[in-house]
Amino acid sequence: MMEIGLNHYLVLSTILFTIGLIGVMRRKNLLLLFFATEILLNSVNIAFAAISHFYGDLTGQMFAFFVIAIAASEVAVGLGLLIVWHKRHSNIDLDALSTMKG
Amino acid sequence: MEKYLYIALFAPLVGSMFAALFGARPKTVIAGLVPSTLLLISLIASSVLLVHIIGGGEVIHVEMMTWMATGDLYIPFGFVVDQISVTMMMVVTIVSTVVHFYAIGYMDHDKGFNRFFAWLSAFVFSMLILVMSDNYAGLFIGWEGVGLCSWGLIGFWYHKESATWAANEAFIMNRIADLGMLIGIFLIYWNTGTLQYEEAFAAMPGLDNATLTWMGIFLFIGAMGKSAQFPLHTWLADAMEGPTPVSALIHAATMVTAGVYLVIRSNELYSLIPNVGLFIASLGAFVAIFAASMALVNRDIKRVIAYSTLSQLGYMFAAAGLGAYWVALFHLMAHAFFKALLFLGAGNVMHAMDSELDPFKMGGLGKVMKTSMIMMTLASIALAGLFPLAGFFSKDVILEAAFAEHHFIIYTVLLLTAGLTAFYSFRIIALIFHGEERYKLFGFHPHEAYKFMLVAMSPLLILAIIAGSFRTTFFSVVEEILSATEYHIHSHVTYWVMTIGTQLFVILAIAYAYKKYMSRDIKVPDGTSKMENSFKYKLLINQYYIPYFYEEYLVKSYRELSTVLWKQVDMKIVDASVDGIAGIIYGTGEKTRNMQSGNLSTMLKWMVAGTVAMLSLAVVFGLAVRYSDEIKTILSGLGV
């Protein structure tokens, strides 16, 4: 227990990923859904960094770096779209978002 | 010569199909005339064949086409005209032609006129297939065909609940017996490898006695159903629900004799197993007296005649069982004529009395219906077996045969039955045609039947009178293929005592019947007289309570079983599982419809579910790759 190995980090990453999944499945407000997505991305970053540390390989950190960049731009574009939707419909409830019915 | 065979066989079929064309239309006389004429043509063709056979011509054997040729089994549609079948053909065609012409008049006011002739001719066709076929399979086809047509004809007035019930009873009882017959046919095929009569009989002496006994027993079970032997006899009396021509044709002359025909045709089999023959004879004798006893008190003229048919069938089986096959065939032929005549006469009476069946409500009809009275009286004399009418030559020979073979119990029973037969036949005659005119009390206005109907009946009358003289010709013709034994009673004295004694006994019975029932103070029994309430009377009039027994203990329990199977098994298990499968598919469709609901939250959930599925696949494959060697050893151990 004392010796922190790769497994510990991976288990932590899994737990955080699961929490993120719960959030994605549960949240009906679009803004809060975005929060859960952030959690997912962060948990993956931890996993990458941990593997990179324990194998002495920089690839993991690079990947995490790019993930952060992408997450930031995703937030920008996502919020922009959300604003446009809000202007039209005045609410951001997920259940009302069903024009893609099939 | 073959063309006469085909004409005789297929003319009734053409007639039936012709009449069937008019089935849904109202009555047209042509739908009755054409089948009758075609049947006349069939009769002529049969006569040509008869002349050919009597003149010593050789047996005609045709194979029309192959029915089944699979593996070792070869069954053709084959027909044979030999002495036995030509006799039966004559009987069938003569009686059918007469009945057809009679029915044109009898069914005059009936809505189902056209349908009636379609069924009737179809019946004749099936019966001809039965008697002309040269193998057991063809016989079985005809067997089922007559059963079906009998059902259609008994239940002809299908709006009447009692008629449909009687039709179903007849058919079902026949079906039960057919199971026995089928087993017999299977046994024959299994042991001899063929169903053709000639080849099967040739192979039979080589089989062991037990097999032959079973064959004989099972075939006889089939005959029991068709010829209404005890215990499958209740349908015959109920079959009187059908129109009278039907009773005349089917339940006097043709269908019920199919069982006797079967035994006669299989005589080579039954000669090898005399024990079964003795059983058949004993059963026949029992049925004879059993039916006669029930006819003594019955108040329905058609039923009385039906019981007398049953009784005479017992005589025929007694003869066949004792090995006197030619006697059975001869009695079959003679009986067909006078019984049909009797039925048709009863039809005249019923027609005159508005379908009233109780003879106690008639009486003194002889004044109005002279011709019918003469016909019925002569037919009854023939039935009673008085010299020189037909019955004497056939019935008395049966008695002689029983006596000569030293089966004295059977002889006594048959002798007693002869007396009873005479008594009840003339009871009916006396009640209907003689005595006081009780019908006037009930407001009936009887009249004689149409002239052409009486003319149609006359050939039967003539044959009933003269058929006895055919005996020697018959014997010489038939002895070629039936084991023909002349029955010799050792001393002439015994013979003459027997014959004269029987005749006296019968005449006494007739006289007693006349005396009792011609008197002026016959009243319609209304349930209060001492005799009606006596135990013997009740027993007989309720047919020894056998139908009641069948209904209570067999039919009811079977119906319960059927209801249980229907409600519990069929509806709850079979239906439920089929509906369940449909329900599962439907439900799955409903649930997966949510996948496309457009709701992002649901879609996200499905996404996670899909991810889980993919992950599990990855785990499974990874494990498989990891442990592939162990998996291979396990699978090879299982033999894959």
Added chain:
Amino acid sequence: MFEAIAFYLFSFLTIAMFFITVTTSQALYALTALAAGMIFISAFFFILGAEFLGAIQIVVYSGAVMALYAFGMMFFDTTREVKEKHGNKYIVVGLSTLAALLVVAIFAAPIVSDNITALYPMVEGAGNVQQVGMVLFTKYLVPFEVAAIMLLVAMISGIVLAGKKMDLSLTLYSTAEIKDMKKDQEKKVLS
């Protein structure tokens, strides 16, 4: 030993914060918890010796991304309580548990085997920032440039989507011309 304490402490905190984020009904609390979680995750990066990544995490996530979310919250006026209709919670819990178990199982497997070799091995002696620099501008140059373009596009799209009166170009026309065009539009609307 310190590492162990730090690891367990921060992991507990992170899990708690993120749990609050997904379950609370108050949007403000969710936002705050998310920001806190981000900081704690950067602590993990520092423990793992990825200092550059940890700094980036704080600056970009807790600084920029959270600020964006805060502006978003102000815009949508979700400072109040969020009312949400919840579906079947057993499906949610079940699915997520299954997913967790499976992922752990998958991760456990190749770790047992030791045949993973490093593609871009760390150089001993150099600090983390230098190493990242060495790899980023040599081996990962193209993805770096592409990421830059992506950020540019995202920025422009954010402005266009969210900005007001973005249908007219302010640089091509002078202010007076814009006023005239506006009046024309209004005239058309009124007539």
